[in-house]
Amino acid sequence: MNNFSYLRVADVASAVNAVAGESDTFFIAGGTNIIDLMKENVTRPKRLVDITHLPLTRIEEREGGGLRLGALVTNADTAYNTAVRHRYPLLSKAILAGASPQLRNMATNGGNLLQRTRCYYFYDTATPCNKREPGTGCSALDGFNRIHAILGASEHCIATHPSDMCVALLALEAIVQVTGPNGDRSISLDQFHRLPGDTPHIDTNLARGEIITAIDLPAKGFADHYEYLKVRDRTSYAFALVSVAAALELNGDTIADARLALGGVAHKPWRSREAEARLVGQPATRETFEAAAELVLHGAKGFGSNDFKIPLAKRAIVRALETATRMGNA
Ligand SMILES: Cc1cc2nc3c(=O)[nH]c(=O)nc-3n(C[C@H](O)[C@H](O)[C@H](O)COP(=O)(O)OP(=O)(O)OC[C@H]3O[C@@H](n4cnc5c(N)ncnc54)[C@H](O)[C@@H]3O)c2cc1C
Numbered sequence: 442m443n444n445f446s447y448l449r450v451a452d453v454a455s456a457v458n459a460v461a462g463e464s465d466t467f468f469i470a471g472g473t474n475i476i477d478l479m480k481e482n483v484t485r486p487k488r489l490v491d492i493t494h495l496p497l498t499r500i501e502e503r504e505g506g507g508l509r510l511g512a513l514v515t516n517a518d519t520a521y522n523t524a525v526r527h528r529y530p531l532l533s534k535a536i537l538a539g540a541s542p543q544l545r546n547m548a549t550n551g552g553n554l555l556q557r558t559r560c561y562y563f564y565d566t567a568t569p570c571n572k573r574e575p576g577t578g579c580s581a582l583d584g585f586n587r588i589h590a591i592l593g594a595s596e597h598c599i600a601t602h603p604s605d606m607c608v609a610l611l612a613l614e615a616i617v618q619v620t621g622p623n624g625d626r627s628i629s630l631d632q633f634h635r636l637p638g639d640t641p642h643i644d645t646n647l648a649r650g651e652i653i654t655a656i657d658l659p660a661k662g663f664a665d666h667y668e669y670l671k672v673r674d675r676t677s678y679a680f681a682l683v684s685v686a687a688a689l690e691l692n693g694d695t696i697a698d699a700r701l702a703l704g705g706v707a708h709k710p711w712r713s714r715e716a717e718a719r720l721v722g723q724p725a726t727r728e729t730f731e732a733a734a735e736l737v738l739h740g741a742k743g744f745g746s747n748d749f750k751i752p753l754a755k756r757a758i759v760r761a762l763e764t765a766t767r768m769g770n771a
């Protein structure tokens with residue numbers, strides 16, 4: 442373990458000041474990811490800034506009907522919040538599909554967005570990894586890549602983003618609120634995470650010194666027809682091989698609106714607007730869903746051990762959309 446100093450802050454401005462301009466200083470919230478990364482010697486902070494005492498622990502109504510989720514509300518408190526359960530059950534279900542009860546009691550909403558990939562080589566400091574050490578190469582390309590990306594990957598990195606919560610947030614068009622040295626700004630969930638390109642060491646578009654203060658949910662929650670389907674090696678305590686957040690608005694048997702996002706398949710939660718457009722105006726049938734699934738996976742590429750994810754993702758999309766359709770019609 443490397444030595445590091447520890448600072449606890451009580452307001453957002455102090456948190457931003459403590460980190461801005463300091464490349465070896467990191468925030469710590471629930472600590473469920475950053476402490477693991479420190480133990481494995483992947484992240485070596487000189488200083489940790491504890492943000493758990495910041496006043497970002499509330500879930501509040503927004504003007505116009507949405508909800509604001511404080512960055513430091515735990516994943517458990519978010520998933521079990523009455524408003525979230527009733528108005529955004531897709532989000533609640535996605536969060537509860539992740540990790541374990543103990544972890545969800547510690548993990549925060551802000552930390553969930555910033556958790557790092559579970560690529561085995563990223564955690565193994567004896568192997569080359571462009572994300573951990575830019576320019577060293579990618580061990581997964583020709584290695585064991587069963588959990589890796591099939592969409593949006595690059596020759597520099599084929600890692601996936603591991604969050605379940607973010608897949609639902611993407612489908613719900615959530616907005617991330619941040620504060621930094623240059624003031625406040627909003628980033629859509631879609632623009633928050635990045636594809637690897639030739640800079641796989643940069644996971645998100647958050648600038649140095651910026652802190653996530655909240656996540657805003659728009660009013661539309663698709664509470665009547667939704668599904669979060671997570672396919673994984675074990676039914677608990679395992680990351681997604683493929684996950685699907687499906688949300689539909691139905692007018693009789695016709696699809697009036699649709700959202701479709703996938704997890705476990707790319708460096709960021711993956712939304713297919715093309716497939717959503719293909720669904721709208723169509724009858725909610727298996728044939729329609731299969732056509733949408735083909736569109737989502739158009740251009741998908743496996744790297745050997747993960748080839749199975751392509752047909753798996755197609756079947757998962759169809760099943761999630763069928764489940765979402767049947768809700769309320771039983
Ligand atoms: C065994 C295990 C299984 C898991 N399974 C799943 C799973 O199936 N699905 C899933 O989605 N997740 C899973 N997780 C991951 C877990 O959800 C994350 O570790 C957790 O959400 C991170 O939140 P945290 O508050 O503990 O973050 P921390 O570990 O405290 O921080 C993570 C990162 O975020 C930064 N950070 C934290 N808060 C902020 C903020 N407000 N603003 C700016 N930066 C911030 C920190 O600097 C750090 O870089 C699992 C974790 C473990 C250990």
Ligand code: SF4
Nearest residue numbers: 560570579598599600
């Ligand atoms: S896939 Fe990305 S994280 Fe994994 S070894 Fe390659 S560069 Fe590193």
